[in-house]
Amino acid sequence: MSEEKNTPDWQHDGNTVVEESRPILKKPRMFQVVLLNDDYTPMEFVVELIEQFFYKSRENATQIMLKIHTEGKGICGIYTEDVAETKAAVVNQYSMDHQHPLLCEIEPCNDDEES
Numbered sequence: 390m391s392e393e394k395n396t397p398d399w400q401h402d403g404n405t406v407v408e409e410s411r412p413i414l415k416k417p418r419m420f421q422v423v424l425l426n427d428d429y430t431p432m433e434f435v436v437e438l439i440e441q442f443f444y445k446s447r448e449n450a451t452q453i454m455l456k457i458h459t460e461g462k463g464i465c466g467i468y469t470e471d472v473a474e475t476k477a478a479v480v481n482q483y484s485m486d487h488q489h490p491l492l493c494e495i496e497p498c499n500d501d502e503e504s
């Protein structure tokens with residue numbers, strides 16, 4: 390099918406040419422929510438937290454927990470800034486409520502793409 394438009398994206402009234410500007414849509418900056426390793430939080434607590442707050446399967450949550458345990462930190466999800474900040478705050482409050490020192494942080498994602 391052709392992509393003909395009914396109206397041109399410019400108008401001419403004899404003196405002035407008015408060109409409509411195209412909307413510039415920038416992709417939002419994305420942030421990864423990471424959990425940090427510590428020596429005290431039980432593995433089972435971390436796995437259940439990842440399932441509950443990041444909607445991961447038991448298997449995937451276990452893999453992420455083990456990656457954090459061995460490498461020091463691991464990504465649990467990627468969100469827009471507001472969502473990532475809220476997610477980290479909720480997770481940190483939940484860990485504190487359960488007397489665990491587990492820490493959750495956010496980091497900007499590396500953006501290699503051209504904008």
Ligand code: TYC
Binds near residue numbers: 424425427429
């Ligand atoms: N290192 C903890 C332990 O041996 C387990 C753990 C995993 C803690 C991931 C925090 O983000 C974490 N019990």
